[in-house]
Amino acid sequence: MVDFTLTPEQARIRDTARELAQGPIAARAAEVDRSESYPFDNVALLKDAGLLGLCIPTDYGGAGMDILAPVLVIEEMARACGVTGRIAVETNMGAIGAIMAYGTHEQKKLAADLVLSGDKPAICITEPEAGSAATEMTTRADRRGNRFVLNGKKHWITGGGVSRLHLIFARVFDEDGSEQGIGGFLAVRDETPGLVTGAREPTMGLRGIPETEIRFEDMEVAPAMALTPPGGYARGFAALMEAYNGQRVGAGTVALGLAAGAFELGRAHALKREQFGRPIAEFQGLQWMLADMHMKIELARTFLWRAAVSGNGPNGPFPDPLLAAEAKIFASEMAIEVTNAALQLFGARGYSRNLPLERIARDARMFTIGGGTAQILRTFAASKILGKSLPQTRDGYREAPPRKA
Numbered sequence: 001m002v003d004f005t006l007t008p009e010q011a012r013i014r015d016t017a018r019e020l021a022q023g024p025i026a027a028r029a030a031e032v033d034r035s036e037s038y039p040f041d042n043v044a045l046l047k048d049a050g051l052l053g054l055c056i057p058t059d060y061g062g063a064g065m066d067i068l069a070p071v072l073v074i075e076e077m078a079r080a081c082g083v084t085g086r087i088a089v090e091t092n093m094g095a096i097g098a099i100m101a102y103g104t105h106e107q108k109k110l111a112a113d114l115v116l117s118g119d120k121p122a123i124c125i126t127e128p129e130a131g132s133a134a135t136e137m138t139t140r141a142d143r144r145g146n147r148f149v150l151n152g153k154k155h156w157i158t159g160g161g162v163s164r165l166h167l168i169f170a171r172v173f174d175e176d177g178s179e180q181g182i183g184g185f186l187a188v189r190d191e192t193p194g195l196v197t198g199a200r201e202p203t204m205g206l207r208g209i210p211e212t213e214i215r216f217e218d219m220e221v222a223p224a225m226a227l228t229p230p231g232g233y234a235r236g237f238a239a240l241m242e243a244y245n246g247q248r249v250g251a252g253t254v255a256l257g258l259a260a261g262a263f264e265l266g267r268a269h270a271l272k273r274e275q276f277g278r279p280i281a282e283f284q285g286l287q288w289m290l291a292d293m294h295m296k297i298e299l300a301r302t303f304l305w306r307a308a309v310s311g312n313g314p315n316g317p318f319p320d321p322l323l324a325a326e327a328k329i330f331a332s333e334m335a336i337e338v339t340n341a342a343l344q345l346f347g348a349r350g351y352s353r354n355l356p357l358e359r360i361a362r363d364a365r366m367f368t369i370g371g372g373t374a375q376i377l378r379t380f381a382a383s384k385i386l387g388k389s390l391p392q393t394r395d396g397y398r399e400a401p402p403r404k405a
């Protein structure tokens with residue numbers, strides 16, 4: 001049985017987030033987009049309101065809540081400002097979730113202290129030649145005595161140059177050169193020599209968060225900063241990606257918030273704008289558009305919440321991988337449709353940079369790409385549904401058993 005009744009604490013968190021989002025966060029959203037500047041002021045507001053690190057255990061200074069709490073915050077933020085919605089994701093899920101699940105006491109303390117003081121950790125997986133095929137990454141961590149030495153290059157790293165804590169995925173090699181698998185390594189910008197921020201991407205939307213190249217140039221990391229999931233490096237990538245199920249629910253929720261924000265603007269405009277002597281909301285063509293938009297938003301929210309609570313209790317600490325992937329696909333595709341439909345309701349005004357519709361539509365375009373594309377997530381979902389691994393390489397297909405006549 002799934003019960004979505006919010007606890008008084010969850011309702012309080014949502015109301016706090018709503019007040020903040022509809023006040024100062026909404027007021028700054030256009031400027032964040034225009035200036036392409038990271039909104040440190042908004043981070044300070046989130047921090048002061050106790051909305052960072054909501055799932056960090058109380059022993060480490062967090063609120064010790066389950067993942068639905070940040071989901072509520074993320075939707076509220078994204079309704080007003082997609083960039084702040086994304087910050088709410090990455091200060092509550094993703095890297096911090098992986099570290100809290102698999103980290104040593106020292107690693108958890110480092111990560112919790114940074115996040116609770118306002119740092120949005122960066123998660124470094126994607127490389128120029130290893131995007132969807134993430135396990136083909138070439139960044140390597142070579143064991144040399146009492147150190148790992150990292151070399152390689154990542155790109156499209158959210159928060160490059162503003163994030164302090166970095167969780168870096170790399171192939172791990174022993175002293176004798178034998179490969180162990182993929183592991184995670186923690187490094188802190190300005191404290192770990194060899195961690196270099198490269199060029200920034202000029203992005204279509206979500207312009208207040210830098211997406212940059214990150215290079216590792218003989219970057220030395222103490223073994224104490226290696227994040228070793230249970231099962232060791234051989235299962236390292238799979239285990240680290242488990243933590244990403246939380247991030248997927250978070251990313252889908254930003255898409256949901258953007259759609260819900262655009263819908264609200266569209267609804268209000270349809271009631272006010274008059275053509276042919278009556279409000280455009282009186283035309284059935286637009287009524288059906290609004291009904292479809294509303295229905296899809298409600299469905300996405302239900303799906304995301306269902307995925308979020310699937311990680312509670314004995315099934316935790318991360319959301320169910322199939323539900324998380326499917327909810328993200330649905331919400332991200334829905335957000336593209338709904339934000340464009342909302343823009344349409346405004347006619348020419350929707351196309352103007354004087355109104356937020358074009359920004360919201362640009363921001364929403366990202367979520368079928370980052371964090372696993374809609375295509376790769378469908379393949380992943382199919383593999384779960386069919387109970388088979390579905391190799392995407394030619395070699396994988398060659399190894400598949402011959403089909404029966």
Ligand SMILES: Cc1cc2nc3c(=O)[nH]c(=O)nc-3n(C[C@H](O)[C@H](O)[C@H](O)COP(=O)(O)OP(=O)(O)OC[C@H]3O[C@@H](n4cnc5c(N)ncnc54)[C@H](O)[C@@H]3O)c2cc1C
Nearest residue numbers: 123124125126131132156157158369370371372373375392
């Ligand atoms: C705004 C933004 C922020 C990001 N932040 C981060 C971050 O913080 N950290 C990080 O590590 N990465 C980040 N990424 C990178 C993101 O995870 C990758 O872009 C994504 O995994 C896809 O990789 P790619 O861009 O190289 O596309 P490609 O892998 O080159 O894919 C190109 C197209 O082919 C499709 N495709 C590829 N293989 C298949 C297949 N087998 N079957 C069907 N279709 C296929 C893809 O779906 C896509 O449509 C971010 C990306 C964006 C846009």
